[in-house]
Amino acid sequence: MELWQKQLSQSVVKVKDLPFIPDSEEYRNKLEEVRENYPIRINSYFLEQIKSPDDPLWKQVVPTLAELDDFDSEELITDPLNEEVDMPVPELVHRYPDRVLLMINNQCPIVCRFCTRKRKIGFPGIVTRETLRQGIQYIRDHSEVRDVIMSGGDPLLVPDKELDRILGELRAIPHLEILRIGTRVPGTLPARITENLCAILKKYHPLYFNIHFNHPSEFTPEVEKACAMLADIGIPLGSQTVLLKGVNDDSKTMKALMHKLLKNRIKPYYIYQADMTEGTDHLRTSVQKGLDLMKDLMGHTSGMAVPYYVIDAPGGGGKIRLLPNSVIKHTDDEVVITNYEGKVFRYSQTNLENRSSKLSSTEKVSTDICQISV
Numbered sequence: 001m002e003l004w005q006k007q008l009s010q011s012v013v014k015v016k017d018l019p020f021i022p023d024s025e026e027y028r029n030k031l032e033e034v035r036e037n038y039p040i041r042i043n044s045y046f047l048e049q050i051k052s053p054d055d056p057l058w059k060q061v062v063p064t065l066a067e068l069d070d071f072d073s074e075e076l077i078t079d080p081l082n083e084e085v086d087m088p089v090p091e092l093v094h095r096y097p098d099r100v101l102l103m104i105n106n107q108c109p110i111v112c113r114f115c116t117r118k119r120k121i122g123f124p125g126i127v128t129r130e131t132l133r134q135g136i137q138y139i140r141d142h143s144e145v146r147d148v149i150m151s152g153g154d155p156l157l158v159p160d161k162e163l164d165r166i167l168g169e170l171r172a173i174p175h176l177e178i179l180r181i182g183t184r185v186p187g188t189l190p191a192r193i194t195e196n197l198c199a200i201l202k203k204y205h206p207l208y209f210n211i212h213f214n215h216p217s218e219f220t221p222e223v224e225k226a227c228a229m230l231a232d233i234g235i236p237l238g239s240q241t242v243l244l245k246g247v248n249d250d251s252k253t254m255k256a257l258m259h260k261l262l263k264n265r266i267k268p269y270y271i272y273q274a275d276m277t278e279g280t281d282h283l284r285t286s287v288q289k290g291l292d293l294m295k296d297l298m299g300h301t302s303g304m305a306v307p308y309y310v311i312d313a314p315g316g317g318g319k320i321r322l323l324p325n326s327v328i329k330h331t332d333d334e335v336v337i338t339n340y341e342g343k344v345f346r347y348s349q350t351n352l353e354n355r356s357s358k359l360s361s362t363e364k365v366s367t368d369i370c371q372i373s374v
């Protein structure tokens with residue numbers, strides 16, 4: 001057995017083994033109720049990194065009774081992104097014109113308490129050989145799909161041989177230009193990034209990774225080594241971060257995380273506003289909080305360190321980018337804008353062609369909206 005397999009097999013999955021929880025029978029019994037709805041998994045590597053109950057890592061993986069509080073909410077649901085509706089075949093989401101999300105596994109190295117797919121992760125029998133066969137066949141049959149995002153569950157928990165086979169089958173599809181893997185493995189089970197895995201991955205370029213990181217303390221020496229191995233075999237690395245109350249919802253932490261990412265050759269890609277998933281309300285922040293964090297990044301640090309802040313629209317509208325407002329006024333003659341220091345600048349566009357007559361109707365609409373929002 002390899003180290004990562006051992007760390008996975010020694011995961012905490014039972015309430016009685018959770019670190020730093022109240023020593024009350026009643027509390028534990030109630031947590032049992034939480035566990036029945038949402039499984040627990042903390043692999044032994046990740047467990048070792050948790051130093052106290054205030055630890056941002058603790059908040060991400062140890063269940064609390066708050067997960068039961070929003071059960072009767074009318075707004076929070078089990079499938080907030082309406083993924084099940086956009087599945088032409090099981091476990092493949094085709095939402096955008098030219099790319100699909102394919103679940104090749106539904107197990108994860110840790111089970112995140114804020115998971116958008118709480119309804120699926122860790123339960124047996126969801127992704128099977130048959131769903132995978134149908135998913136790959138769907139991509140083969142749809143020549144408009146030029147980009148596949150393998151997600152899950154965590155694609156890197158698939159055994160080497162099986163992963164090799166899946167990547168090989170996808171790479172053999174002529175219209176599929178790029179392959180992407182969305183994973184939390186490098187930051188939560190770094191021993192999984194082995195020489196053997198790297199030898200497999202590098203056969204399938206262009207292969208992109210988006211790695212889930214939420215806090216700078218996730219970067220241990222083991223994690224930095226795992227990321228370096230992936231960068232060294234030429235995989236362009238991006239990140240995904242979920243904005244979480246009490247974990248990373250302050251400027252200092254978020255900026256430190258973005259800097260850590262860049263130092264490890266990972267380009268910050270997305271910060272997600274937390275989805276409206278049942279059982280996760282206690283970890284959500286307001287959207288204003290996200291906009292404020294973006295404002296504290298933009299201009300104050302390398303542009304490279306500033307990801308897109310998005311809301312994955314409830315109901316299945318896809319990702320929508322949000323920016324703090326920098327346009328004070330926008331007319332045919334001028335644009336008045338403000339910079340990161342709050343200073344105001346005027347850009348003139350008077351007499352640049354006869355603009356208004358050339359505006360298409362859609363451009364006109366967006367100009368109007370800008371003016372209204374002033």
Ligand SMILES: *Cc1c(COP(=O)(O)O)cnc(C)c1O
Binds near residue numbers: 093096099100149319
């Ligand atoms: C996020 C997502 C994608 C990929 O989106 P990009 O903005 O291209 O990274 C594709 N399909 C689904 C269903 C998604 O949620």
